[in-house]
Amino acid sequence: MREAEAALPAAAARESPFQPFIVEDDPAYLVVYKPPLMHTVPLRLRKQGRLDEGDAHNTTLLDWCAARFPQVLEPRGANLWEGGMVHRLDYETQGLTLAAKTQAALDWFRAQQEQGFFTKTYGGVCQKAALIPGFPPAPAFTGAPCAVESGFRPFGPGRKAVRPALYQGRPYRTEILSARPCQGRVFFKARIARGFRHQIRCHLAWLGFPLHNDRLYGGALGEGFFFYLAALSLSFKDPRFRRLRTVSAAAAGKPRGIARDGPCRYTGQNIFLNKRGNT
16 A cells, blocks of 8 residues: 555655564464554565565564474465565555465465355444545435445546446455444444455445545544554464364453443553553
């Protein structure tokens, strides 16, 4: 998400104030917290062990994992430079990510993604706003739970954004699990299986509730350097034992910025604390 970096203050774009940490270390995979303002993987193939131009100031989550678990570089997926990363989060999105340590584990997780068995639950702070150009008529939103489906097409300068595309192949589905007041905004919880670039951001904007601070999709600007979207939990079948696993933010420590009951307390900061109470 280079467009996000351009919109951020220079110091914030160079370095995230938060650090990754390991949530779960399994012989076949890692579950890792990705902070905001960090790329998940390199944007282009690295050559001769050097960073490509434009990546020199941006250590990726894959770099961080590989420094501790070099085996995550060995699996090969569709893009060789992504190593064993099973999925990506946008530059400004924080939360749980999954990295395979072996080729067999990566193949297993990719098959689950295609079959819709690998699900991810997100939380996002949104604010009601009018549709920006390029969107088809908005679906009626009368409250959660509900679901929205569409294909996607590139949109805008440099094809940096996407827009819903109707009647275009197999649709991508976003389930809206809940929506509740949050300091004059709305805290949405959403779940996806098959994922497309910017899917949740685009679908929430289509419903008329773009993420707060999401410049690309018409979100209102306010405090903080980044929009608030967090991957709160991952559900998948373990590649070794074939058992369903759900790893949640609770495994990383107490979430910060989300109250389980009552009004939502949004701080615009990292929502995870590790077991020692540090960010």
